Amino acid sequence: MSYCLNPHCQKPQNPKDDKFCLSCGTALLLKERYRAIKPIGQGGFGRTLLAVDEDKPSKPPCVVKQLLPQAQGTNNTQKAAELFEQEALRLDNLGRHNQIPDLLDYFTQEEHQYLVQEYIDGHNLLQILAEQGNFNETKIDELLNSLLPVLEFIHQNEVIHRDVKPENIIRSREGKLFLVDFGAAKVVTGTAMLQTGTSIGTPEFVAPEQSRGKAIYSSDLYSLGITCIYLLTGVSPFELFDISENNWVWQQYLVKNPVSDKLSYILDKLIPYATSRRYKSASEVLEDIKKEKGFYFEDKAYLENSNWDKILKTPSWECINTWYSHTDVVDSIAISLDGIILASGSHDETVKLWQISTGKQITTLNCESLIYAVAFSPDRHNVAIGYSDNDIQIWDIHSGKTRILKGHEGWFAGVNCVSFSPDGKILASAGGDKTVKLWDLTTNTEIHTFNNHKKWVSSVAFSPDGKIIASGSADGTAILQDLSDYRKLNILNHNHASDVIRTLAFSPDGKIITTGSEDSTIKLWEVNTGQEIYTFTGHKKSIRCVTFSPNGKILASSNHAQDIKLWDMNTNQEICTLSEHSEQVNSLAFSPDSKTLFSASDDNSIKVWQLI
Numbered sequence: 001m002s003y004c005l006n007p008h009c010q011k012p013q014n015p016k017d018d019k020f021c022l023s024c025g026t027a028l029l030l031k032e033r034y035r036a037i038k039p040i041g042q043g044g045f046g047r048t049l050l051a052v053d054e055d056k057p058s059k060p061p062c063v064v065k066q067l068l069p070q071a072q073g074t075n076n077t078q079k080a081a082e083l084f085e086q087e088a089l090r091l092d093n094l095g096r097h098n099q100i101p102d103l104l105d106y107f108t109q110e111e112h113q114y115l116v117q118e119y120i121d122g123h124n125l126l127q128i129l130a131e132q133g134n135f136n137e138t139k140i141d142e143l144l145n146s147l148l149p150v151l152e153f154i155h156q157n158e159v160i161h162r163d164v165k166p167e168n169i170i171r172s173r174e175g176k177l178f179l180v181d182f183g184a185a186k187v188v189t190g191t192a193m194l195q196t197g198t199s200i201g202t203p204e205f206v207a208p209e210q211s212r213g214k215a216i217y218s219s220d221l222y223s224l225g226i227t228c229i230y231l232l233t234g235v236s237p238f239e240l241f242d243i244s245e246n247n248w249v250w251q252q253y254l255v256k257n258p259v260s261d262k263l264s265y266i267l268d269k270l271i272p273y274a275t276s277r278r279y280k281s282a283s284e285v286l287e288d289i290k291k292e293k294g295f296y297f298e299d300k301a302y303l304e305n306s307n308w309d310k311i312l313k314t315p316s317w318e319c320i321n322t323w324y325s326h327t328d329v330v331d332s333i334a335i336s337l338d339g340i341i342l343a344s345g346s347h348d349e350t351v352k353l354w355q356i357s358t359g360k361q362i363t364t365l366n367c368e369s370l371i372y373a374v375a376f377s378p379d380r381h382n383v384a385i386g387y388s389d390n391d392i393q394i395w396d397i398h399s400g401k402t403r404i405l406k407g408h409e410g411w412f413a414g415v416n417c418v419s420f421s422p423d424g425k426i427l428a429s430a431g432g433d434k435t436v437k438l439w440d441l442t443t444n445t446e447i448h449t450f451n452n453h454k455k456w457v458s459s460v461a462f463s464p465d466g467k468i469i470a471s472g473s474a475d476g477t478a479i480l481q482d483l484s485d486y487r488k489l490n491i492l493n494h495n496h497a498s499d500v501i502r503t504l505a506f507s508p509d510g511k512i513i514t515t516g517s518e519d520s521t522i523k524l525w526e527v528n529t530g531q532e533i534y535t536f537t538g539h540k541k542s543i544r545c546v547t548f549s550p551n552g553k554i555l556a557s558s559n560h561a562q563d564i565k566l567w568d569m570n571t572n573q574e575i576c577t578l579s580e581h582s583e584q585v586n587s588l589a590f591s592p593d594s595k596t597l598f599s600a601s602d603d604n605s606i607k608v609w610q611l612i
Contacts, residue, residue, distance in 0.1 A: 002028045003036040003049060005112070007068055029054065031107055034116055036064055041167075050119070053104075061121070062104060067113040085113070090159055090182050099150045099178050120178045125166035125231060135231040137259045143169070143231070144266070144289060146177040147224060152282035154179075155217045162215050164223035165205040166231060204230075204237045208273050218278045221285065225270025232259065247366050261360075262291075265324040269604075277327045277348050288324075317566065317597070319580045321608040323359055325352060330600035332373045332587045336380040339592040341397075343383045344606055345371030351385055353397060356591070359608070365395055365402075373417045378424040382441075386415030392429055394441065407446045408433050417459045422466040430457035436471045448486060452479050459503050464510040468527065472501035478515045480527065490530030494519055503545045507569075508552040516543030522557050522567075538565055538574050545587055549594035556597055558585035564599055564609075578609055 004012035004021040011023040016035075019028055029035055033055035041048035046068040052059045085106075092103045105116035125143075129135070135143075147169065154161060161168075161182060168181045207222035209215065226237045233240065233253040240250040248271060251264060259267075266288055272278045279285050328348035335342050341362065342354045347370045353362040365385075373386035385393040392405040392415055408415055410433035417430040426447070427439040436450040436457055455474035462469055468489065472478040476499045478492040492515060494501060499519040506513050512533065516522045522536040522543055539559040546557045554575065555567040564578040564585055583602035590597055597609040 061119040063117045122172040148282040323606040333600045345374040384418040430460040432456045472504045474500040516546045518542035551594040
């Protein structure tokens, strides 16, 4: 059969060898060589037809795209023609990739533009979904491993596809995946990435920024992620997003066929609305896919009671696991006193609870602001959360109920640290407004505000007996105050007033307090006298976090590099340096038995370190 290319022809079907349409008289051969057989697709700018190249003896199949803009008007027609010509130019350049169809020809005939492409004999993923049902994890892994290098290639050539979706991914009969239809693609040069353009693409699969005419490279990654969750669930992407909760709920549709934590993490990081939380490049996604460990918690039993003196003489700490689920900076972690649950707070605006023995997530609290701090109540019932918008939230992890404490204010926003008193009745919070506040958790009311610091307060802690509160500030001081009458006991100064004290912690016996500063030093102080005892100088960058092991034998510290150092409190000597994070380490927490250390980082991960 021959198919007439006159869009107004009433009877386009013709005998296979005719040269002119029997109905309208239009020539059936394009450029005297390409014969259309049947239409195989229709879009807003034109239609696609299966054709044969009669100029070659084997008459190989090919694909003919005909420009037929549906929207009328000079501007719309001109825009469509420009896009069509751009597609031809892109395909001429990109067709050298073996997963992008070759451009065979481009021409104008009878006032219509045409391009001719290599024909891929196969089915698109939407057809395969309809024929074979929902995809499993193996098929999604194959899709990601196959398509991400293609996206990496086109992005390196400064092209954004802008219409990645199941219909535009074809599986050939040999099993190879092809990315097709570059009609919506955009070339990015110079400042074009910063300019608002035309909103193009299929709404269900289009990234939010692209729908506003501001497509970026990660817009294609978003569309690929949405394609994956659609193929896994068979449910419209519009139905997979809960507007009331402002989050994706695609995993709720996979109860009977859940995917691994690794794939869940990757897909969740492909599809955030906020571009800052999304993968930036295809190569980043491929790096995470290639990681062989770190996505599953190896259920290694904690070490039995050991001879600590022997351990400290020949210590060996190993990263036994990495927990991935957060899609942005993990700023704070806390462990329940019984060592069963770990809470993590992130800039992805979630707080997650983890079962320490298995490394599995228990639940997630979706929030509305960046999380700077989390703390567990002594009874393990509540988690306190410090937000970037100055609010504090108390989350009852058993009932799921939450309550908000408001009091911090000011333009330099944020609750940087929260800490429960040992009896759990009082919460202390440190803010960007230069204050430390005390809250009565029975009445949810503010009971006192300390205004002793000249700059923002970074850290706060109660002494183990609950009689003293300590706070560290950007003014270079740490102040110890009596909780019975709120008077100052001691003021601890680092080398210079400009040396921000980022972190502090009491030793388990309450006799020593340690402070970490932007001058790269860690100091030990006697609580009763305020006298400096010792200075650790092993870090090369400003200190981010310090914490004592519960048995008091080890001090752990991190800095604005990727390093964690462990120090022997008997000798003040460095035990070892742990360096597996790829970004700065923000928070540290020991297990109750002092033999496992947890670390949270800007690399979006939580690492588990253990004595071996």
